[in-house]
Each structure stands twice: as structure tokens, then as C-alpha cells.
Amino acid sequence: MREFITGNQAVVRGALRAGCDYVAGYPITPASSILSDFVRAFAGELGIVVQTEDEIAAIGQCIGAAMAGARALTATSGPGLSLYSENIGLAQMGETPLVIVDCQRMGPATGGATATGDGDVIFARHVTAGGYPLPVLAATDAASAYRLTYEAFNIAERLRTPVIVLSSKDIALTRQTVDLDAISLPPRLARRAAADNGPYAPYAVDRPESSPAFAPIGGLRRVRFTGSIHDERGLLTIDRGKIERKLTHLRDKIAMNAGSLEDVDADLDGRARTLIVSYGVADGAARVAVRLLRRGGTRVSHVTLYSLWPMPVRALRDAVEPGVERIVVPELNIGLYADELRRVFPARPIESIQRYDGGLIAPRTIVDHVVRAESAKRTEAFQPC
Amino acid sequence: MSATTTPAAAATACGAGPLMCDDPTAHLLRPGNTNCAGCGMSIGLQWLDQALGGEKPVLVIPACCGIVTAGAFPTSAYGVPTAASTFASAAAVATGIATVQALNGETTPVICWTGDGGTYDIGVATLSAAAERNEDLIYICYDNEIYGNTGGQRSSATPEGVVTSTSPRGKTERKKDMMSIMAAHRIPYAATLSVAHRDDFMRKLRAARATKGFRFLLLLSPCPTGWKSEPEESVELIDFAVRCGLFPLYEVFDGARYRINARPDGTPLAEYLTRQRRYAAAAGDPARLERFVAEQWKYLEAMAKAFPAGDDRV
Numbered sequence: 034m035r036e037f038i039t040g041n042q043a044v045v046r047g048a049l050r051a052g053c054d055y056v057a058g059y060p061i062t063p064a065s066s067i068l069s070d071f072v073r074a075f076a077g078e079l080g081i082v083v084q085t086e087d088e089i090a091a092i093g094q095c096i097g098a099a100m101a102g103a104r105a106l107t108a109t110s111g112p113g114l115s116l117y118s119e120n121i122g123l124a125q126m127g128e129t130p131l132v133i134v135d136c137q138r139m140g141p142a143t144g145g146a147t148a149t150g151d152g153d154v155i156f157a158r159h160v161t162a163g164g165y166p167l168p169v170l171a172a173t174d175a176a177s178a179y180r181l182t183y184e185a186f187n188i189a190e191r192l193r194t195p196v197i198v199l200s201s202k203d204i205a206l207t208r209q210t211v212d213l214d215a216i217s218l219p220p221r222l223a224r225r226a227a228a229d230n231g232p233y234a235p236y237a238v239d240r241p242e243s244s245p246a247f248a249p250i251g252g253l254r255r256v257r258f259t260g261s262i263h264d265e266r267g268l269l270t271i272d273r274g275k276i277e278r279k280l281t282h283l284r285d286k287i288a289m290n291a292g293s294l295e296d297v298d299a300d301l302d303g304r305a306r307t308l309i310v311s312y313g314v315a316d317g318a319a320r321v322a323v324r325l326l327r328r329g330g331t332r333v334s335h336v337t338l339y340s341l342w343p344m345p346v347r348a349l350r351d352a353v354e355p356g357v358e359r360i361v362v363p364e365l366n367i368g369l370y371a372d373e374l375r376r377v378f379p380a381r382p383i384e385s386i387q388r389y390d391g392g393l394i395a396p397r398t399i400v401d402h403v404v405r406a407e408s409a410k411r412t413e414a415f416q417p418c
Numbered sequence: 419m420s421a422t423t424t425p426a427a428a429a430t431a432c433g434a435g436p437l438m439c440d441d442p443t444a445h446l447l448r449p450g451n452t453n454c455a456g457c458g459m460s461i462g463l464q465w466l467d468q469a470l471g472g473e474k475p476v477l478v479i480p481a482c483c484g485i486v487t488a489g490a491f492p493t494s495a496y497g498v499p500t501a502a503s504t505f506a507s508a509a510a511v512a513t514g515i516a517t518v519q520a521l522n523g524e525t526t527p528v529i530c531w532t533g534d535g536g537t538y539d540i541g542v543a544t545l546s547a548a549a550e551r552n553e554d555l556i557y558i559c560y561d562n563e564i565y566g567n568t569g570g571q572r573s574s575a576t577p578e579g580v581v582t583s584t585s586p587r588g589k590t591e592r593k594k595d596m597m598s599i600m601a602a603h604r605i606p607y608a609a610t611l612s613v614a615h616r617d618d619f620m621r622k623l624r625a626a627r628a629t630k631g632f633r634f635l636l637l638l639s640p641c642p643t644g645w646k647s648e649p650e651e652s653v654e655l656i657d658f659a660v661r662c663g664l665f666p667l668y669e670v671f672d673g674a675r676y677r678i679n680a681r682p683d684g685t686p687l688a689e690y691l692t693r694q695r696r697y698a699a700a701a702g703d704p705a706r707l708e709r710f711v712a713e714q715w716k717y718l719e720a721m722a723k724a725f726p727a728g729d730d731r732v
Contacts, residue, residue, distance in 0.1 A: 059540070060568035060584075069571065069583040076586070084571060084584045087506060087540035112481075112504065143481065143502065 035212045040204035041108075043175040044134055045070045046213055047182030048106050052221055053132070054080035055103035057094035059087055059113060062146045063202040064136040067108040088116035092133070096120060099129050100258050102249040104186055108134035111153055112143065114160060114197075121195050122161035123260040125283060128236060128244060130189035130224055132182065133197045136205040137313075139391050148391030149202040151313040151365040155373070157197045158342045165280070166287040168192070168294055169342035171199040173316035175209040177339060180216050181296075187222040188294065192286055193244035199341070201365070203314045203393065229253055234265040238282045242289035287343060295345035298337040299352055305334040307403050308357040310349070310374065312338040315363040315386075315394050322363075322399035329400075331407060341370070346377055359384055359406055363394045444497030446474070451487050451495035456649025458639030458656065459484060459560040461613045463531070466558070469623030474498045475527040475556075476515055480508040480541060482533030483567045484560065506540045508532050509548035512555050520554065527556055527627060534561040534575035538594050549603040552631045558611075559596070559634075562641035564696075570644045578706065580696045582644070588699030592710070597670070600634040604673035611637040612667055614657035618679055622669065638665045646695030655693055661685035663711045666718055669727065677727035678718060687711065 038046075044067055048056075056075070058068035071082040081098070085091040088109055095105035109117065114135045124131050137153045139145035144152075157169045168188050172178035178200055185196040227233050227248040235256045237245045245265075248254035257267030262279065264270045287294075300323065311319035316337050323335045336352045338345060353360065359382045362371040368385035375383045386402055388394045446467035453460045463484075477500040479485040485502045487495045503511040508530045516528040537545060537559040548555060564582055565571040572582040574594040581588055600608045607629045609622045626633040638659060640652035647655060659665040663682030670676055687704055691697040 060535070060565045060571040062568055065568045065571065065583075069569075072584050072586060086542070086574065116506075142504065143485075 034214060035210055037208050037210055038175055039206055039208050040172060040175045040178040040200050041066045042070060043179035044182045045074060047179040049074060051183045051186035053104050053106050053186065055095060055098040055105040056082045057085050057091045058107050059085050059091045061110045061113050063138060063205040064108045064110050067134065088113040089120065092117045092120040095131055096124050096129050099131050100250045106132040108136065110136050110138050111140045114153060118161050122163060124195040125165055125167060126260045127258050128193040129195065130193050131195040132185045132189055133195055135197055135199050137199060137201040145391050147202065149314055149365060150389060151201055153199060154341055155369045157199060165283045166343060167195050167197065168287060169197045169199060170339055171312045171341050172204055173313060173337060174204060176211045176216060178204060179213055180218065181339060183218050187219065190222050190224040192290060193224060194287065199313065201314045227254055235267050236263065237265045238278055241282060241285040244286055291343035292347060294340055294343055295348050296340035297345050297348040299348060300335040301352055302332045302334050303355050305332040306358040307361060307407065308334045308352055309361045310336050310338065311363055312341060314365050318394045318396045319363055319399060321396035325396060325400050326403055331403060333403060344373065344377060353378060353381065361386065361403060363399050365389060446496065446498050448495050448497050450493050451489055452493060453487055454643050456640060456642040456652035458562065458613050458652055462560050462637050462639060465619055466623060469620050475529045478503055478508050478512040478528065478530045480532050480536040481505040482536050484531050484533065486567055505536055507544050508536055508541055509544040509557060513548050513553045516554050530555060530557040532559055534559060534563060535565045535573045538574045538596055549600060549605050549632045552605065554630060556626050556633045558637060560637045560639040562639040562644060564641060564644040566641050566644050579699055581699050597636055601670040601673040605634055606631040606672055608634040609669040610667050611635055612656050612660050614653050614660060615667060618667060647693055651693055655690060658685060658690040662687045662690050663715055664690060668718060671727055675725050675727040676722040678722050
């Protein structure tokens with residue numbers, strides 16, 4: 034059935050489809066309607082929803098609920114994500130499955146509460162102390178907000194990690210026509226459960242790429258939960274070997290699954306010299322620009338990133354290899370992701386199209402940039418030495 | 419510490435021209451702001467201005483309708499220096515300002531102007547800490563019993579039974595008693611304010627201004643948008659809230675001596691409740707609210723009898 038819904042409504046629907054049964058949040062524009070929609074959705078006792086006293090409490094409740102077995106979600110915007118910071122570290126350290134939705138708005142600080150932006154793309158990756166990775170997905174519209182929220186629960190459960198889903202004011206509050214039933218979703222995953230008896234270590238590192246079996250805190254098995262560095266049993270440790278093993282695992286379980294976390298939409302032309310890489314709100318303009326460029330005879334490739342972290346390097350390499358001379362990155366910030374791409378593709382010119390005044394990048398801006406770049410290149414080639 | 423730059427010197431240094439609007443005659447709340455009709459906060463800001471009698475305070479305002487009031491130029495509403503803090507840290511930012519001002523020998527009052535979300539919920543830690551240190555601040559909470567700025571969610575100041583976007587069937591928890599919490603900090607002065615009792619309001623503002631240390635003022639602020647009431651009835655509503663006993667007017671000195679300023683006059687609770695559609699869900703059980711009012715007055719009268727304000731000034 035085709036519906037006319039906001040990105041925030043799509044997030045709620047995706048979470049419900051994923052079996053989300055615990056939501057705690059604090060009012061903040063433009064994320065507030067996720068909280069109030071869950072109040073209505075859970076009125077039939079499908080789950081628990083709590084409006085907390087602040088963001089620290091919102092994510093704190095979700096961590097407690099998740100460690101007791103719930104599939105928890107919390108939604109906020111940039112100022113709230115700032116207050117989530119320490120608890121995101123706790124969720125990493127305690128290997129807590131948790132979905133965090135960040136409906137971005139213009140920053141820093143209060144910024145523009147009702148102005149759009151994709152300025153949290155690096156902040157989300159480095160949101161907490163220590164530098165350990167966590168998966169970050171980015172919606173481009175209501176349909177992807179629905180799918181990615183669902184996928185985020187699968188990733189969180191499979192890897193026992195907090196997962197951040199980025200939305201943005203223009204996705205969160207804009208209504209779009211979407212047929213949610215037509216979106217194909219993988220099967221729902223649950224965290225691996227611990228056996229009721231036999232030896233059990235709640236933070237066991239069986240294999241570097243897999244996460245430990247789960248037993249709820251307060252259940253049959255003895256589970257300790259701590260933000261301090263601990264061994265596989267959850268006991269605080271000063272043994273450097275155990276510390277390294279634990280922290281390496283926090284890195285490896287994300288890094289070694291980077292391939293399966295890649296989520297892109299690649300629209301490639303083998304003879305294109307320009308590759309457009311887009312995500313978030315700017316992706317809509319990029320898609321229109323690609324159509325206009327091709328209609329005008331310019332060959333371009335386009336990759337939409339739905340997963341930002343880990344960076345989908347394999348898919349990007351596939352798109353770049355055939356002879357792309359420039360990578361054009363339109364984004365609603367000061368060129369944050371373009372900077373990251375420069376580290377991965379140091380030999381290619383990465384051309385950043387930026388806008389951060391609360392307005393949108395127009396398709397025409399991208400078209401003009403590409404046309405100018407292509408003709409400049411051609412002129413250059415014919416210049417005598 | 420060296421902090422000797424005056425605001426005037428700073429303005430000159432950055433080459434500020436006439437657009438700075440440093441008009442000493444400007445009202446604290448300028449006309450042309452975009453606040454809702456019937457907003458109690460707007461009345462409160464105007465009366466605050468009048469009570470200060472031309473003295474220009476520094477306002478510290480966290481996320482709330484009060485900081486949206488500031489507006490975008492040229493509808494900038496505040497005619498006094500105004501610092502917007504993060505939601506949780508109004509009392510902390512104000513502490514920093516007041517401390518440095520005191521070191522510079524300045525006597526400008528520093529006033530936190532905050533909503534109930536920033537007072538009862540997210541801001542309560544910094545508020546409590548500033549009160550515990552007895553910082554030289556006036557903290558005014560305009561309590562509209564709802565998160566108005568984000569579209570009307572419940573707060574811990576929302577009364578039992580009230581419908582909000584996150585309590586669609588009526589809130590099941592009671593309103594937090596912030597006056598008792600603040601009085602328990604043994605701060606020099608705490609008082610409730612009504613926009614229907616102007617003399618009382620003015621006297622309490624002047625008393626707060628004349629007192630040193632941490633002062634807490636709680637204003638019940640009608641919000642036609644959130645309360646689903648008629649804007650022209652805002653002041654009348656607060657009058658009913660006081661007269662039916664739901665919102666007592668009282669003062670607490672040093673957290674230990676109580677003075678009641680107005681007692682219930684037998685006005686039925688229904689006069690207040692039925693004029694607001696937010697109470698529609700609670701209307702079926704007014705007895706609960708009546709019990710709450712009776713309990714509240716039993717406590718207050720007992721406190722005022724056991725610990726009378728006596729000859730406290732003002």
C-alpha cells in the first residue's frame with residue numbers, strides 16, 4: 034500500500050517491523066515525533082515507551098533494557114547525541130545491542146533547530162572516547178529510513194553494538210509517498226543466546242569477528258555489566274594481555290564485518306570519468322543531477338552510500354577503478370565525508386560541493402560543477418606544452 | 419584573573435555600529451516578538467522589567483520558548499544582554515557570568531529565565547548545584563507544565579490527568595513539587611508568582627532583587643497552545659488556579675520559614691479545569707485533584723504554622 038509518511042514515521046515503522054519493544058527519548062526538534070508516535074504505537078502494550086528527563090537518561094534506560102533482553106531504540110538530534118556520548122561508550126564496552134537515531138539539524142550547539150544539515154557524519158563515527166568503531170547508516174528518504182532502521186536492529190543484535198542511523202530534518206519531517214510493503218527486508222536476526230548451563234563468559238571472544246552469546250542481566254546466568262575495562266567474565270582487570278584482547282575485539286568485530294555492513298546503491302557507467310558519491314539529504318539532488326547529465330550526453334557514475342561507517346571501501350573501489358578521474362561529493366556540511374574519501378583515494382581528485390546554511394544543494398549545482406570540470410579537463414588536454 | 423572588559427568597551431572594540439541597538443530605554447521584552455497570544459511568559463517578562471524599575475539584568479535562557487522569543491533580527495525581542503545556554507546548563511552558565519561580574523565589582527542581577535523542562539527535568543542537576551552553593555542568582559521558572567517549544571510533550575511539571583502528545587490518555591504521574599525541592603536547599607528566598615496577582619508579583623520580584631544569594635521564583639504560566647485554552651482567558655485561568663487552591667501563592671525564607679499569601683476562597687476546581695481541553699481526560703475524576711489540593715494545603719498550613727515567617731522583611 035502506498036502511504037504518505039514522514040521519515041520519522043518510517044523510522045517508527047521500521048523499528049516496529051524489527052521487533053523493537055523498548056523506546057526511551059527526550060523531546061528535541063526534529064526527532065520528537067518519533068517518541069510521540071511510539072507512545073501511540075505501544076498503547077496496545079506491544080512495548081514500553083518512556084519520556085525521560087534528559088538524553089542521558091534516555092540512552093541509559095535503553096542500555097539497561099537492552100542488557101535485560103529488550104530490542105531498544107532511542108532517537109534524538111545533534112545536541113542530544115552529544116549527551117548520549119558517554120553512554121554510547123558504555124554500550125560499546127558492555128557490547129550492548131542498541132539502535133540510535135540521529136535526526137540531524139544544523140549545528141553546532143542549538144544551531145538551527147528547524148534547519149537541515151548532514152553535519153554529524155564524522156561526529157557519529159567518533160561520538161565517544163577511545164576511538165573504537167561503531168556502524169553508522171544514513172537514510173536518504175522515508176523508504177531508506179524504514180529499511181535502515183530495520184537493518185540497524187539486525188546489525189546491533191548480530192554484532193552486539195550500538196548502531197547509529199542518521200536522518201536529517203528534511204527527511205525526518207518531510208512527507209513522501211512510499212510503499213513500505215514493497216521494500217524487501219532480510220530475516221529478523223536476534224542476538225545469539227547463551228546456553229542455560231555449562232561454562233559461560235558473557236564477554237567471550239570465541240572468534241575475533243563474532244560477538245559473545247547473550248544472557249540477560251539478572252537472568253539464569255551471572256552477568257556483570259561495566260564500563261570499566263574487563264575480562265571475558267566481566268571482571269575488572271589490569272592484565273595487559275586481557276585488556277588488549279578485549280579492545281582488539283571491539284575493533285575487530287566491526288572491522289572484520291565491514292564487507293557485510295556495506296550498503297550502497299551503485300549506478301555505474303564503465304566509461305564515466307566522473308563519479309558522484311552522495312548520501313543523506315543531498316542524495317536526492319544527486320540522483321536528479323545524474324539523470325540530467327546523462328540526458329545531456331555526459332557519462333557519469335553514481336554511488337549512494339547507505340552505510341557511512343565502516344566506509345564501504347569495496348563498493349567505492351569497484352566504482353572508482355574503471356577510469357574515474359574525479360569523485361564529486363555533494364554534502365550538507367563543510368565537506369566532511371569528502372575529506373575522509375581523500376584518505377582512501379589519495380590519487381584521485383575529490384571535489385567537494387558543500388552547503389551548510391540550512392538550504393539544500395540544487396541538482397543544477399551538481400550538474401554545473403560536473404560539466405565545468407569535464408570541459409576544463411578537455412581544454413587542458415589540448416593545450417600545447 | 420583579569421576580566422576588566424566592560425560590555426561597552428567590547429562593543430567599541432568589535433566596531434559595532436548602530437545595529438547593536440544599545441538603547442538604554444529599550445524594554446526588557448520588546449514589542450514585535452512572535453510569542454503566542456495569551457502567553458503567560460510574555461506577561462512575566464514585562465512585569466519582570468517593570469519590577470526591576472529600569473535596571474537591566476543579564477538573562478540566561480536555556481532551550482525553551484523564552485529563547486525562541488529572542489527571535490531572528492529584526493524581531494529580536496530582548497532589550498537586555500541575553501545568553502542562550504544549552505538545555506541542561508542555565509544555572510551553570512549563569513554562575514559563571516555572576517562570578518566574574520562579582521569579581522569585576524558589577525552588581526547587575528543575573529537572572530535565569532527557564533521553562534519547566536529546563537527546571538524540573540534536564541536542568542535540575544545544575545539548578546540544585548547552584549542552589550547548594552548559594553550562587554548570587556535569581557532563577558525564575560515560567561512553568562507552563564508542558565514542553566511547549568518542541569510541540570507539547572509532558573514534563574515532570576505536567577499535572578496528573580493532563581493530555582499531552584506523550585501522555586495521550588492523560589498523565590498518570592503527579593506534578594513534581596519543585597518549591598519543596600528548592601526550599602529543601604535552604605536557599606534565602608523561594609516564592610510562587612501569579613500573572614493574576616500583580617501587586618504580589620511585583621513585591622516578590624523586589625524582595626528577590628533585594629536578597630543576596632540564590633533566589634527561586636516559580637511562575638505558573640498559562641499556555642493557550644498547550645493548555646487548549648482561550649488566549650483571552652489566560653489571566654483569569656491563573657486567578658482561578660490560585661482561588662481554587664491548585665496553585666498556592668506563598669514564600670519560603672531560608673527554606674525554613676513559610677508565609678502564605680493567598681488562601682483558597684471556595685472557588686470550585688471545575689472553574690479552572692473546564693476551561694482547558696488538556697484536562698478533558700481528567701474531568702471524569704476531579705476527586706483525585708481535589709484530594710491533591712486538600713493534601714497540599716494541609717502540608718502548607720502545617721508548615722506555615724510550625725515555621726512562620728514572622729517578621730521577615732517584605
